[in-house]
Amino acid sequence: MSAGDTTPKGHVQIRDVSVRFGVKGQTTEAASRVSLEVKPGEFVSIIGPSGCGKSTLLNIVAGFIRPSDGEALLDGRPIGGPGADRGVVFQQYSLFPWMTVRKNVEFGLKMQGLGQNQRASAARSLLGMTGLLSFENHYPDQLSGGMKQRVGIVRALATSPQVMLMDEPFGALDSQTRAVMQEILTNMWQQLQLSVLFITHDIEEAIFLSEKVYVMTARPGRIKAEIPIPLPRPRTPEMTASPTFQALVRQLKALIREESLAAMGGELGSGGLQGMDHHFGRDGMKALT
Numbered sequence: 001m002s003a004g005d006t007t008p009k010g011h012v013q014i015r016d017v018s019v020r021f022g023v024k025g026q027t028t029e030a031a032s033r034v035s036l037e038v039k040p041g042e043f044v045s046i047i048g049p050s051g052c053g054k055s056t057l058l059n060i061v062a063g064f065i066r067p068s069d070g071e072a073l074l075d076g077r078p079i080g081g082p083g084a085d086r087g088v089v090f091q092q093y094s095l096f097p098w099m100t101v102r103k104n105v106e107f108g109l110k111m112q113g114l115g116q117n118q119r120a121s122a123a124r125s126l127l128g129m130t131g132l133l134s135f136e137n138h139y140p141d142q143l144s145g146g147m148k149q150r151v152g153i154v155r156a157l158a159t160s161p162q163v164m165l166m167d168e169p170f171g172a173l174d175s176q177t178r179a180v181m182q183e184i185l186t187n188m189w190q191q192l193q194l195s196v197l198f199i200t201h202d203i204e205e206a207i208f209l210s211e212k213v214y215v216m217t218a219r220p221g222r223i224k225a226e227i228p229i230p231l232p233r234p235r236t237p238e239m240t241a242s243p244t245f246q247a248l249v250r251q252l253k254a255l256i257r258e259e260s261l262a263a264m265g266g267e268l269g270s271g272g273l274q275g276m277d278h279h280f281g282r283d284g285m286k287a288l289t
């Protein structure tokens with residue numbers, strides 16, 4: 001792990017990408033003519049209503065699926081499949097339960113052919129950065145949710161990826177743990193100078209973490225807005241009370257609400273929506289997004 005290397009890495013470009021899935025003769029258009037960019041060393045989030053194609057875009061960059069139209073590039077080269085240059089973290093912790101924390105972190109390095117001593121030293125250094133060194137010999141089921149996700153992040157970082165792809169990584173955590181994880185992630189991101197593409201449903205989280213937030217429309221997902229986040233670094237929890245932060249929250253909430261209503265309207269029909277609006281009120285509708 002080259003923690004001392006401060007050259008920003010990983011330029012992701014999604015250019016005019018559309019994705020269609022065919023299931024039992026029925027075609028679903030998950031994303032439509034999406035273009036977005038993560039510059040080297042940038043932290044970029046995508047938010048949008050459920051089912052708008054966020055995970056699909058992340059999976060394209062991960063190399064798990066191919067676009068139907070358009071192209072996805074990493075450092076100017078077409079993405080043809082998964083690779084060690086991209087680390088992926090999902091909401092589910094997906095650790096190997098039969099391996100200790102350190103062995104989990106070492107796994108990718110072993111695949112890359114690193115010797116035992118090098119693996120152990122790289123894993124221990126990363127575990128130290130996240131306060132997990134004293135748990136290196138624990139098994140995943142002996143850890144809390146937040147600790148498991150820290151191990152998941154460390155494992156994805158162990159192979160020195162240029163890009164981290166994170167699909168709602170903190171979605172299953174309580175709000176306190178989530179706040180701590182956000183700070184740990186921003187610290188690691190700043191130290192390692194890599195690019196991050198981050199998916200979340202949490203508007204405050206997207207603002208707190210990112211240089212730029214893309215807002216997607218309801219399915220088929222298109223880019224509705226690209227919002228730069230002009231908050232200084234390092235970000236601190238106190239910033240969330242600042243007028244700039246709060247104005248961004250209002251702006252993004254308004255954009256998302258329009259799309260969430262469109263998404264639910266498509267599924268429920270207007271009669272269902274009226275009923276829900278009556279039952280929950282306007283704020284309740286937001287909570288359902």
Ligand SMILES: Nc1ncnc2c1ncn2[C@@H]1O[C@H](COP(=O)(O)OP(=O)(O)OP(=O)(O)O)[C@@H](O)[C@H]1O
Pocket residue numbers: 021022023028029030048049050051052053054055056057219
């Ligand atoms: N492998 C697949 N086969 C068929 N349809 C799929 C597949 N993957 C995704 N879809 C469909 O594509 C659309 C977009 O899904 P995707 O998971 O990308 O949305 P999302 O924005 O990440 O949703 P959420 O916020 O709920 O996680 C959905 O309608 C989904 O059902």
